[in-house]
Amino acid sequence: MKTSVTTRDAGDVKIIELHGKITIGAGDLQMREAIHAAVNGGAMKILVDMKDVTTIDSSGVGELVGCYTTATHKGAKLKLQSLPPKISDVLTVTQLITVFDVYPNEKDALASFS
Amino acid sequence: MSNPPPGPIVLWLSSRFENLELAQAVLEHVCKARGVGTDAEHWMGVALREALANAIKHGNRQDPAKRVYLSLAGGAEAIEITVGDEGQGFEAAAVADPLAPENQMKTSGRGIFYMKTFMDEVTFSRGENGGTILSMKKKLDSETKKGVQTP
Numbered sequence: 608m609k610t611s612v613t614t615r616d617a618g619d620v621k622i623i624e625l626h627g628k629i630t631i632g633a634g635d636l637q638m639r640e641a642i643h644a645a646v647n648g649g650a651m652k653i654l655v656d657m658k659d660v661t662t663i664d665s666s667g668v669g670e671l672v673g674c675y676t677t678a679t680h681k682g683a684k685l686k687l688q689s690l691p692p693k694i695s696d697v698l699t700v701t702q703l704i705t706v707f708d709v710y711p712n713e714k715d716a717l718a719s720f721s
Numbered sequence: 722m723s724n725p726p727p728g729p730i731v732l733w734l735s736s737r738f739e740n741l742e743l744a745q746a747v748l749e750h751v752c753k754a755r756g757v758g759t760d761a762e763h764w765m766g767v768a769l770r771e772a773l774a775n776a777i778k779h780g781n782r783q784d785p786a787k788r789v790y791l792s793l794a795g796g797a798e799a800i801e802i803t804v805g806d807e808g809q810g811f812e813a814a815a816v817a818d819p820l821a822p823e824n825q826m827k828t829s830g831r832g833i834f835y836m837k838t839f840m841d842e843v844t845f846s847r848g849e850n851g852g853t854i855l856s857m858k859k860k861l862d863s864e865t866k867k868g869v870q871t872p
Contacts, residue, residue, distance in 0.1 A: 632738030
């Protein structure tokens, strides 16, 4: 699967869909640019859809942590949805799964913002 | 009489992140040849990418003139991965614990932890010319071969 990032709106929630590898030199930068664009554009509710992420490495995890911090400092909420098991494992072993608000699907994630 | 294990596959890669894809493709070939399950192959791939990314970024400082050595070897019992760089070397013991509360929200420092989590053995040594040599081993047992494995 080719790495790409797409953005769409669901009401006042900005949904950022990640596809493919979120790894050093590729998807990590695309993800950061998309989330920063949303934050700098005034989005206060950001939902990162990870269902199509095939691999994430320490660089991708680091960027995700940095984006979470950036959003939080701007008063925005950044949440994650639909983590594949291997992506959840990567966040679990570093205990970051407890830092992020993680939801099993888009319906639950959108409801959590309201 | 069983066949002897295939010899190591050795690559010399320029210090570009694009080469991670080539290295992972070679690892997939090696894993398939040894009947390694897809889960174990995935976690070895993550560890391999971390090792190469460290060699390119921290070892060779992304200087494309400097090369990264990669060896993939092993037989029926284990996959052995060796990665060497042409940098100045570093002290693995000096890397901060990413699970410590003060490090939890840092944006870097998790690569070695992931390698140690997903592989069975990880050792660092100093190369003859001063760079870092990283050796990793993944044991191949019935679980890794049938593909049911969690980190």
